[in-house]
Amino acid sequence: MIEWFGTYIKTIVSFLLISVFAEIIMPEEYKKYLKLIMGLLLTLAVMQPVTYLFGISEEQMVGVAQRKTEEVWGQSYSIESDGDNNTIALEIYKDELNQKIAEDSKALSAEVVVEENSESDGYGNILSISIYSDSEGDEGEDEKTAQYIGGKYGVSPKDIEFVYK
Amino acid sequence: MRKRMICLFILLCAVFIFPQKIHAEETQTFVNTQIDRLGLEEIDDTANELMDDNEFSFSQTVKDIVSGGWQFSYKDCATKIVRAVFSEIFQQIKLLRKIIFIAILCGFLKTLEDSFGGKTASELGFYVCYILLIYIVMASFYENSVLVTQTTDKLILMLKEMLPAFLTLMAASGKVVDSAVMGPLIMGAAMLISTLIQSIIVPAIGLTAMLEIANHISDRGLLSNLSELMKNVISICLKGCAFAFIGITALQKTGAAGLNGMVTKTAKVAVGAVPVVGDIMSGAVQTAANLTGLLKGSVTVATVLLVAAMVMLPVIKLGVMFFIYKLAAAVIEPVSEPRLIKALNSAGDFSALLLGSLFVVAVMFVFSAIILLSAG
Numbered sequence: 001m002i003e004w005f006g007t008y009i010k011t012i013v014s015f016l017l018i019s020v021f022a023e024i025i026m027p028e029e030y031k032k033y034l035k036l037i038m039g040l041l042l043t044l045a046v047m048q049p050v051t052y053l054f055g056i057s058e059e060q061m062v063g064v065a066q067r068k069t070e071e072v073w074g075q076s077y078s079i080e081s082d083g084d085n086n087t088i089a090l091e092i093y094k095d096e097l098n099q100k101i102a103e104d105s106k107a108l109s110a111e112v113v114v115e116e117n118s119e120s121d122g123y124g125n126i127l128s129i130s131i132y133s134d135s136e137g138d139e140g141e142d143e144k145t146a147q148y149i150g151g152k153y154g155v156s157p158k159d160i161e162f163v164y165k
Numbered sequence: 166m167r168k169r170m171i172c173l174f175i176l177l178c179a180v181f182i183f184p185q186k187i188h189a190e191e192t193q194t195f196v197n198t199q200i201d202r203l204g205l206e207e208i209d210d211t212a213n214e215l216m217d218d219n220e221f222s223f224s225q226t227v228k229d230i231v232s233g234g235w236q237f238s239y240k241d242c243a244t245k246i247v248r249a250v251f252s253e254i255f256q257q258i259k260l261l262r263k264i265i266f267i268a269i270l271c272g273f274l275k276t277l278e279d280s281f282g283g284k285t286a287s288e289l290g291f292y293v294c295y296i297l298l299i300y301i302v303m304a305s306f307y308e309n310s311v312l313v314t315q316t317t318d319k320l321i322l323m324l325k326e327m328l329p330a331f332l333t334l335m336a337a338s339g340k341v342v343d344s345a346v347m348g349p350l351i352m353g354a355a356m357l358i359s360t361l362i363q364s365i366i367v368p369a370i371g372l373t374a375m376l377e378i379a380n381h382i383s384d385r386g387l388l389s390n391l392s393e394l395m396k397n398v399i400s401i402c403l404k405g406c407a408f409a410f411i412g413i414t415a416l417q418k419t420g421a422a423g424l425n426g427m428v429t430k431t432a433k434v435a436v437g438a439v440p441v442v443g444d445i446m447s448g449a450v451q452t453a454a455n456l457t458g459l460l461k462g463s464v465t466v467a468t469v470l471l472v473a474a475m476v477m478l479p480v481i482k483l484g485v486m487f488f489i490y491k492l493a494a495a496v497i498e499p500v501s502e503p504r505l506i507k508a509l510n511s512a513g514d515f516s517a518l519l520l521g522s523l524f525v526v527a528v529m530f531v532f533s534a535i536i537l538l539s540a541g
Contacts, residue, residue, distance in 0.1 A: 002368050009372045012388065013379040020383045024288055042387060 008048065015045050059144045063151025086118060093124065097153075104152065105145050107133035128159040135164075199337075199457060200228060203330045211326045212471060215319045223467055230463035249478065253485045260305060261489050267298050268497040268505055275502065291502060292382070298505060299378055302490075302512045309483055310371055313519050314363050316479045317526050321359045323475065324530050327468065328352060331537045334464060337457040342424040344537075350417055351533050354410050358529060361406065362522050369399055370522070374515040381508040392511075399518060407525045414536050429454075461538040468534040476527045480520065487516040 019038035026034050044061075051061065094112055101110040113127045129149065142162050150157040205224035212223055271294035278287035328348065335344040377392040437447040490513035494506045 002365055005369065006372055009376050012391075013376060016379050016383070016387065019387075020292075023383070024285055039387070046388075046391060 011048075012042070012045050015042050057144075057147050060147045060151040060157075063148040067152045067154070090114070090116060097126070101129060101131065101149060101153070105131050105133075105149055107131045126153055126155050128161070129153070129155060130161050130163055132163050197228065199460060200224065200231070203333055203460075205330060208323075208326050208330065211323065212475075215322065215475065223471055226467045226470065227460070227463050230466055231460060246477070246481075249481050250485065253481050254489075257485055257489050260301065261493055263301055264298065264493045264509070265497060267294055267301075268493075268501040270294060271505060272501045291504075295382060295505065295508070298508065302378070302509070303375075305486065306371070306374060306512065306515065309486060309516065309519055310367050312479050312482065313523050314367055316476065316523060317359055317363055319475060320472070320526050320530055321355055323471070324355050324533070325352070327534075330464070331534065334457060334461050335537055337454065338461060339429045339454050339458075340425045341428045343418060346417060347414070347537060351414065351537070354413065355529065355533070358406055358410060359526065362526060366399060366402060366522055367519070369395075370515055370518050373399065374512065377511045377515075378508050381504050381511070384504070386507075396514070396518070400521065403518075403521055403525050407528060410529050411532055414533060418536060465534055465538045469531055472527055472530050476523065479523060483516055483520040483523065487513050487520065490516060 015038075019034075019042065022034055022038065023031060051058075094114055097112045097114070098110045101112065102108065109132045111130045111132075113129075115122045115125045115127055117123065131145075131149075143157070146157040146160045146162075149155070149160060205227060208223045271291060274290040274294065275287050278290050328351065332344040332348050335347070373392055373395045376388060376395070380386055380388040380392055433447045433450065436450060437443040439446060490509050494509040494513065497509070498506055
């Protein structure tokens, strides 16, 4: 137990030292951004035992962080309920999603089931994902991938299934 | 008639020709035999192995106290302590000089580089000085941690040696059931606390010191509250340990009080049932128990003295370190960076925490002696 505590403290101290030395090197205009980012990293490092206690795995947090950054920097999908172009847009949307998920999970292909009722609030939300892959992966890898994809695409990990050919 | 006279005559001759002297034993020799039976010489040997100076002899002190011829001169004791404190201070003065030198150098560097090199260069100069200072502080801190661990080991070893003697005294003075119950309890609790302190608390103190010192590197002090939290957790753990040990030991004693009396009474009645000499024997047993009770007080006093002698040197060392860090922080304050001063202050605080953990173990030892050997 004391080894875990030692690793924890050493992680925090290394982050602190990195942030201090990065602050010296940075030019003036970017110092405040660096302070913010380093502060967030430090908070994450300090919160590690708390997140462990609440059952949030690290892969899930990384997936969530990536999705949020992509939303901010712009790769968001906006869909208008246009009538004619609706089905075409939906098909393109599903294709893009399949491609991206297959890339992210390093699998052969993926298939998503999406909420297709244009009247409902959750129009476009992913309901479930099936991932087709070639080789038999092990349980741990599958779980981690499921959590990562779940965090990134806003799906609960139990709605993700793996199919082996 | 003649036969009876001859028998009486032979009997009288037998009685007066082969006399044997019997007498009751004197108190002093009785007590001395009891002390020898306790086997205090082994405790002497262990104590002399573990401590450096050979002036203190446990069994001799107990005998002296019982016979009433023991002198405790406060003046002697005080002179010894003061001499130890001053010699320790003179040894640690070198540390103080190094710290003050580095801090003054840092102050100079900062002023020069602010005027000549710009802010970045002065920051770098400060970091170099800070790292030097941390190196010195951490080296002495590590030595102190090792000292605390070793002293805890010694104290627990002494407790293991003395426990049989305590339990024998307890049983001999009538508290039979208590001694059977307390023996494993105290040994188990002492081992538990010693392991806790050596393998969890002392490393945790070192790691938290590292965190706090790294925290003071940057101006903003990003992790002050986290290290404050950890310090509080550690001190609560220490206090909780001491309280739990004392509470459990004290409560356990009251549990078996009734049974003691029962066992002793049964033994006395059984002895008294012997036909002719039963009364005398049970009276003698009672006297023996009371006399052994005399010993308990003197053994308690000797134990307290022994613990004080063992623990005195490390306590003085840690106390002097604490004093030196705080003195350095106070002396440097006008001339140097606030960050250096905060770092030295926190180093002093952590020395105090180490001192506290050593005290917990020593208090635990003395308290077990007092509880086991309390009269009545």
